[in-house]
Amino acid sequence: MKHFSLRLSAALTGLTLITGLGASQTLAQTPGQPLNEAVVSTLHDCQARFSQCQSATQNAAGILVFPSVVKADLIIGGSGGKGALIEHGKITGYYSLGAASAGLQVGVQNASxxxxxxxxxxxxxxxxxxxxxxxxxxxxxxxAADANARASTASVYAFVFDTKGLHAGLSLDVFDVWKTGGARPSNH
Structure with missing residues (x-):
C-alpha cells in the first residue's frame, strides 16, 4: 500500500506539472542557452551510446532533439517537452512536443x-x-540499441533513451510537434 501511495503521489505531482505546462504552453526550458546546451549534450550522448545514431546523424538533413520529454498519467495524462532543430551543425529552430491521453493509467516518466x-x-x-x-x-x-539502421526504409529515425520513471520502457507514443512560439494545433 505504501508503494501505491508513493506512485500515486508521484503521478499526481507529474500530472500537475504537465497539466500546468500544457495550459501555459511554456516549459521550464525556453529557447536560449540552457536549452541549447541540453540539446547539444543530448545529441552527443545519443551519438556516444548508439553507433546507429552516430552514423545516421553524419549525413542527416536535420536532427530534432528533445532533451527531456515528461509523461505523467493519472487516468487523464499528458506528455510534453521542448527541443531544437539542428541543421548543418547549427540550431535553426525551436519545437514543442505534446500529447494528451486518457484511460486506466498511472505513472510518471522522463526520457530523451x-x-x-x-x-x-x-x-x-x-x-x-x-x-x-x-x-x-x-x-x-x-x-533500439541493437537495430540495424541500414535495413530501415523510414525517412526519420527516432532514438528514445534515458527512460526513467514508473512508465519506464522503450516506446514511441503519438506526439504532436509544432514550432515553439506558434499556437498548438487546435485539433488537440
Missing part, C-alpha cells in the same frame, strides 16, 4: 528523444507543417 531526418523531403514536412505527428506515421522508425 532524438529524431534524425534522413532526407530533405522528410525535414521539409516537419518545417512546413503546423502539426507534425510522431508515431502516427510509418515514416518514423524507433531505433
Amino acid at each position: 528523444q532524438v529524431y534524425v531526418f534522413k532526407t530533405q523531403s522528410a525535414l521539409n514536412e516537419l518545417k512546413q507543417s503546423q502539426d507534425w505527428n510522431v508515431g502516427a506515421t510509418s515514416n518514423v522508425t524507433l531505433m
